[in-house]
Amino acid sequence: RPESFLEGGRPLAFNDARYSGLSVGVPGTVRGWAEALRRYGSKKITLAQALAPAIAAARNGFTIDQAFFEQTQGNLDYFDDVPTTAALFLDPDGTPRDVGSVFRNPDLAKTYELISRDGANAFYTGEVANAIVQTVKAPPVAANANHRWRAGVMELTDLAGYTAPQRAPVRVRYRGLDVFGMGPPSSGGSTVGEALNILEGYDLASIPRERALHLYLEASRFAFADRSTYLADPDFVKVPLRGLLSKDFAAVRRGQIGENAARSPVPAGDPAPFQGSPVRAEFSLSSTRPGTTTHLTVSDAKGNVVSYTFTIESTGGAGLIAPGYGFLLNNELTDFNFDSTTHPNRVEGGKRPRSSMAPTIVLRQGKPLLALGSPGGSTIITTVLQILVDRLDLRRTLTDALAAPRASQRNTAAVAVEAGFPQIPEAPALRAREHVFGTPAEIGAATAIEFLAGRRVLAAAEPVRRGGGSALVLKPG
Structure with missing residues (x-):
């Protein structure tokens, strides 16, 4: 809706809009991978084969460098509000994981394995889609959160109907x-x-x-x-x-x-x-x-x-992780124009x-x-x-x-x-x-x-x- 990022007739501050369910658009990456492979692939590599290195990387991990540390540090005040996000990116004391330590993401490996087995639809329907929608509509923030996290309006039909047009x-x-x-x-x-x-x-x-x-x-x-x-x-x-x-x-x-x-x-x-x-x-x-x-x-x-x-x-996207699936939800909808309900880049459903x-x-x-x-x-x-x-x-x-x-x-x-x-x-x-x-x-x-x-x-x-x-x-x- 054109007024999605307005409160009292005024545009939300960027971080208020970003760290919320409001900012999350339907993730397009998985559908894009599948369509690119179908249209342009050599037919010698399946989606499961293409995802195998990513599964291994998620499961085995990578060494955290200074850039990754600083990016996490920049989100610390918000990541700390969301237990699932904090569990992945922060140490138990609430600080970013140390440079030189190994970052592993077994939940993301599990998500890729679901897609490998059942195709892109495993992401856009079923358990993953349910987790995304629930997270958007009711951000799973801690009771003592530092910030107010607004709910979004995504529905299962938004995910199920998503296409990657050429x-x-x-x-x-x-x-x-x-x-x-x-x-x-x-x-x-x-x-x-x-x-x-x-x-x-x-x-x-x-x-x-x-x-x-x-x-x-x-x-x-x-x-x-x-x-x-x-x-x-x-x-x-x-x-x-x-x-x-x-x-x-x-x-x-x-x-x-x-x-x-x-x-x-x-x-x-x-x-x-x-x-x-x-x-x-x-x-x-x-x-x-x-x-x-x-x-x-x-x-x-x-x-x-x-x-x-x-x-x-x-x-850091919207700062939200669909619990159990290991990926940050985007804040793509903040790329719309907040301050006008008539601008060509105004917020509209399906846009x-x-x-x-x-x-x-x-x-x-x-x-x-x-x-x-x-x-x-x-x-x-x-x-x-x-x-x-x-x-x-x-x-x-x-x-x-x-x-x-x-x-x-x-x-x-x-x-x-x-x-x-x-x-x-x-x-x-x-x-x-x-x-x-x-x-x-x-x-x-x-x-x-x-x-x-x-x-x-x-x-x-x-x-x-x-x-x-x-x-x-x-x-x-």
């Missing part, structure tokens, strides 16, 4: 390459695409690097203004995707970029003349709340490529909230050239965009593009920058162009693959961010 990707041409991304209800592909269309009008490779960075920030600023106004679930809203990705619309937005930073929030553009039909607009600010997401990029020996992003929204996922594949003459993606809330979009600009225009190597200090402009007064960004040689010139630097709660942490000449492949991951990523090439050649 949607067309968005595509833009950039410097003679085809850049494919995820379409609505994700805003990632279209926002990256619009920003690239804007930037294509500049010869970024031949201008001073500080001006190229300025233009990257401004293209992102203007694309985010349009994202915040128009992007939502296309099953509920007419999204002007053709107009937003039009080269002519990009030219209009490019003409609004000056030599100095614009004052945010800049208003959305009007894609209607480039869409073919009128589109109603309602402006809203971009969310800059942190989120937690996982991304992997993988290719097989035959050249098939997957860029895969999945998420429970915030680190998917707008996300920022931006799994991306770049083709050159029909062959894979790059594949990449990132976690990081709305900084996913700017992370992917910055890596593409660094690699394709500024001629950085892929590994250098991933390691470079990041800056994220999401139509806000300040550019969110990593600690190292103000020290780059171009920073004083950017300040002279009136860019203001601020510190983000987090920023994207990417993985990527580049396909080189001679059937060679370069796999790259973060060297430091979030404890560092993992990249590996097996059986090269």
Whole structure:
């Protein structure tokens, strides 16, 4: 319901909405796994075989690192309210499990075994579904909980009727390459695409690097203004995707970029003349709340490529675990707009909230050239965009593009920058162009693959961010 996150006519504070049953959407991951395997799998691997390593990892455990410890620490005040969550993530004294200790999750192994035996429907019907719905409708919090946990409205029919629809990707041409991304209800592909269309009008490779960075920030600023106004679930809203990705619309937005930073929030553009039909607009600010997401990029020996992003929204999700099944429930519904009952991204039953996922594949003459993606809330979009600009225009190597200090402009007064960004040689010139630097709660942490000449492949991951990523090439050649 559009008023789900309102009390007394006012939007709930984010944490009040997040740590509750209200924020939990139907988990889509399991259905997505099954559908991807059915549609695109080699038929040589069953769902049970695909889940076997995950079952072993859940049962045998992994060593807790500093990043995991800090993420748990950040949720401590809320995890401590929920006995089932505390039992999994905290020591008996109520503190996060120590760095270097082994984290095991036999309940999650049991859940995967049910899915392995009975398929995805074992998750969306029966005992698992019952546990999810009961947890959402009556969060199992301790009597002495530190916070008020609001009940949600999920029903068994919501789970049983969940589908994973196949949607067309968005595509833009950039410097003679085809850049494919995820379409609505994700805003990632279209926002990256619009920003690239804007930037294509500049010869970024031949201008001073500080001006190229300025233009990257401004293209992102203007694309985010349009994202915040128009992007939502296309099953509920007419999204002007053709107009937003039009080269002519990009030219209009490019003409609004000056030599100095614009004052945010800049208003959305009007894609209607480039869409073919009128589109109603309602402006809203971009969310800059942190989120937690996982991304992997993988290719097989035959050249098939997957860029895969999945998420429970915030680190720790809603803070609730379905008792006995070992997985955190998401807080995906906080991706809806709380403060408007008329915005395209307003809350509605059966509707998917707008996300920022931006799994991306770049083709050159029909062959894979790059594949990449990132976690990081709305900084996913700017992370992917910055890596593409660094690699394709500024001629950085892929590994250098991933390691470079990041800056994220999401139509806000300040550019969110990593600690190292103000020290780059171009920073004083950017300040002279009136860019203001601020510190983000987090920023994207990417993985990527580049396909080189001679059937060679370069796999790259973060060297430091979030404890560092993992990249590996097996059986090269």
